Amino acid sequence: MISKWLWTLRSLLRELWVRVAAFAVLAILVAAVAPLLSPLIPEEWAEALGGNAVDDVLHILASSMLAVTTFSLSIAVNAFTAAASAATPRSTALLQQDTTTQTTLSTFLGAFVYSIVAIIGLNAGYYDPGARLVLFIATILVVIVVVLTLLRWMGYLPEFGRMNNTLDRVEEAARTALSTRLKTPWMGARPMKGPPPEGAVPLKSDQTGYIQHIDVEALNDCAEAAGCQFYLATLPGDFVYPGAPLLHVLGGFDDSEPVRHAFTVDRFRSFDQDPRYGMIVLAEIGSRALSPAVNDPGTAVAVIGRQLSVLAQWEVREAPDVRFPLIHVPSTDPVDMVEAAFRPLIRDGAQNAQVQLHLMEALEALNTISAEVFGHSVRTLLDEIKDRIDGAEGLSRRDHDDLAKRLSSIDA
Numbered sequence: 001m002i003s004k005w006l007w008t009l010r011s012l013l014r015e016l017w018v019r020v021a022a023f024a025v026l027a028i029l030v031a032a033v034a035p036l037l038s039p040l041i042p043e044e045w046a047e048a049l050g051g052n053a054v055d056d057v058l059h060i061l062a063s064s065m066l067a068v069t070t071f072s073l074s075i076a077v078n079a080f081t082a083a084a085s086a087a088t089p090r091s092t093a094l095l096q097q098d099t100t101t102q103t104t105l106s107t108f109l110g111a112f113v114y115s116i117v118a119i120i121g122l123n124a125g126y127y128d129p130g131a132r133l134v135l136f137i138a139t140i141l142v143v144i145v146v147v148l149t150l151l152r153w154m155g156y157l158p159e160f161g162r163m164n165n166t167l168d169r170v171e172e173a174a175r176t177a178l179s180t181r182l183k184t185p186w187m188g189a190r191p192m193k194g195p196p197p198e199g200a201v202p203l204k205s206d207q208t209g210y211i212q213h214i215d216v217e218a219l220n221d222c223a224e225a226a227g228c229q230f231y232l233a234t235l236p237g238d239f240v241y242p243g244a245p246l247l248h249v250l251g252g253f254d255d256s257e258p259v260r261h262a263f264t265v266d267r268f269r270s271f272d273q274d275p276r277y278g279m280i281v282l283a284e285i286g287s288r289a290l291s292p293a294v295n296d297p298g299t300a301v302a303v304i305g306r307q308l309s310v311l312a313q314w315e316v317r318e319a320p321d322v323r324f325p326l327i328h329v330p331s332t333d334p335v336d337m338v339e340a341a342f343r344p345l346i347r348d349g350a351q352n353a354q355v356q357l358h359l360m361e362a363l364e365a366l367n368t369i370s371a372e373v374f375g376h377s378v379r380t381l382l383d384e385i386k387d388r389i390d391g392a393e394g395l396s397r398r399d400h401d402d403l404a405k406r407l408s409s410i411d412a
Contacts, residue, residue, distance in 0.1 A: 004215040004264060007272070014097040016105065023110030030142075031117040034127060034134040054136040055122060058115045061143065065112035072108060072153065076101050079161025087166045088284040094169040094271070100156055107149045111142050163299060167285065171306040173271040174278020178310060181275050181332055186320050187216045189232075189327035196231040196328075200248035203256055205240040205265070212236060213264040213273055219247075220324035222262070226253030231328045237274035240265060275332065279341040282307055290348040290355065300349060301358045307341040308362045312369055338366065338377035346385055351394030356385060356403055364410045382410060 002010070012018060080092045095101075118135055121127055127135055159165045185191075211234055223230050228251025234240060246263055253259075269277045286303035289296040314334060342359060349355030363381055366374040389395060389403050 003217055004213060004262065007213045007215075007264070011270075016096065016102050019102045019106045020109055023106035024113045027110040027114035028117050030138050031114055031121060031135070034121075034138065035131040037131070037134045054118075054132055054139055057136075057139050057143070058119050058122070061111060061139065061146075062115035062119060065108055065115065065146070068150070069105065069108040069112060072105055075157065076105065076160075083161050083166045086163055086288075087170075088281055088288060090269075090281045090284060091166050091170055093268075094173055095161060095166070098160070098169075100152070101160065104149055104153045104156075107145060111146050114142055115139075164302075167282070167299075167302060167306060170278060170281050170285070171310060174275060174282060174310045175313065177271055177273065177278055178275035178337075179313060181273070182313070182315055184321065185332060186322075186329040187214065187327075188321065188323040189216055189220070189329040190322055190325060191320050192231055192328035192330045196233075196248035197250055200231055200250045202233065202245035202248050203259060204242070205244045205246050205263075206242055206260065207265040208241045209239070209265040209267050210269045211238050211240060211263055212266050212268075212270040215262040215264075216324050216327055216329070218262040219259060220326050222253070222259050223326035227251055228253050229326050229328065230259075232330060234263075235274075235330065235332070236272075237269055237277050276337055276340050279307060279310065279337055282310075283341055283344040287344045287348045290345070290352065297349070297352050297355050300345060300352075300355050304342070304345065304355070304358045304362050308365055311337060311341065311366060311374075314370065314373055316370075316373060334373050335377045335380075338374060338381065342381055343384070346381060346388055350388040350392045353395060353399035353403055356389060357406060359385060360403075360406055360410060367410075382407065 080095055083095055084092050118139070122132070122135075214232070214234075214236060219230055228249055231248040231250065233245040233247050240246065240263075246260065271278055282303050286300040288294060289299035289303070311334075342363065345355065346359060349359070360382070363378045363385075367378045371378075386404075386407055389400060389407075392400075395403070
């Protein structure tokens with residue numbers, strides 16, 4: 001479980017402008033340090049190659065890189081828009097954090113900034129013959145990097161933002177979040193079983209939004225300093241509002257501000273510490289595919305398979321790894337995960353026999369993988385499937401009978 005400052009830094013490094021700014025600064029430094037390397041260049045080399053060889057290359061680079069950067073940015077924006085309309089707007093955050101896209105745009109803009117700064121330095125007489133040779137070598141290297149990046153970008157574009165690509169990203173985000181939670185199911189704290197003890201006082205939120213991150217280590221430090229214990233009432237992904245309890249305190253403490261500061265609250269949910277959010281986004285994609293306007297049951301079936309793949313990694317850990325003994329954290333409920341994944345598809349795919357059949361097979365697979373973990377959820381959702389298909393007007397009599405027969409054969 002990472003601290004808040006490290007989580008904030010990691011979130012900041014995912015922003016496009018950070019990488020673009022870093023490449024631009026690097027480009028300026030490359031152009032600026034050329035005179036410092038000039039004494040290392042033999043005089044005869046500088047006289048032979050340090051003339052005007054670099055001028056034309058820099059002008060070509062400057063004029064082309066601005067157009068390429070603008071064009072690539074428009075392609076990325078179109079991909080974001082396509083993913084939002086074809087899949088779900090919640091998936092665009094993952095595309096915007098794509099490292100290949102960010103590196104490509106940063107490289108093109110960095111090359112443009114480098115060429116502009118170098119041209120300005122040449123016109124200002126900043127470079128002597130030796131420095132011009134250094135600049136020429138650096139420009140050749142920049143051109144090579146640009147060409148390689150452009151080739152990579154051309155091979156990357158055919159899949160970027162397409163439905164399968166978007167599904168891959170959401171599935172991977174959900175898988176990573178769930179895997180992280182399963183490795184530390186109580187985030188390094190003590191498992192909380194049942195309600196808080198009597199006498200525990202709630203500490204209420206003063207913000208409205210979704211909890212994106214909880215700094216458990218900072219909470220443990222606050223509890224240790226105050227000589228008390230904290231019982232969390234919320235987990236990442238929960239919606240809070242002024243007056244909603246963040247945690248319950250057993251024992252008195254004076255300053256609540258550091259405790260509230262350990263909770264990162266924002267208007268939007270984050271995939272990082274919230275495995276349920278990934279399942280919700282996958283379900284949204286499947287539900288949109290089942291809408292009459294789209295009518296794409298194949299995508300819904302693909303979503304069901306990906307949800308099953310994510311949930312299949314569930315493991316029960318009996319012995320917690322307690323590093324923060326003064327904090328008590330509730331367990332992640334598999335019922336919430338399974339219902340978030342499949343209930344919207346059961347509702348929206350009630351009139352599609354193909355989708356219902358795959359839902360039954362997925363639920364049967366979960367029951368086979370671990371009846372102890374998923375058995376209750378499977379039984380509940382199978383009962384809901386029965387009610388849905390019994391009340392579905394769009395199913396033919398034959399489809400209804402086939403589904404009912406398949407449903408009765410599942411031992412859950």
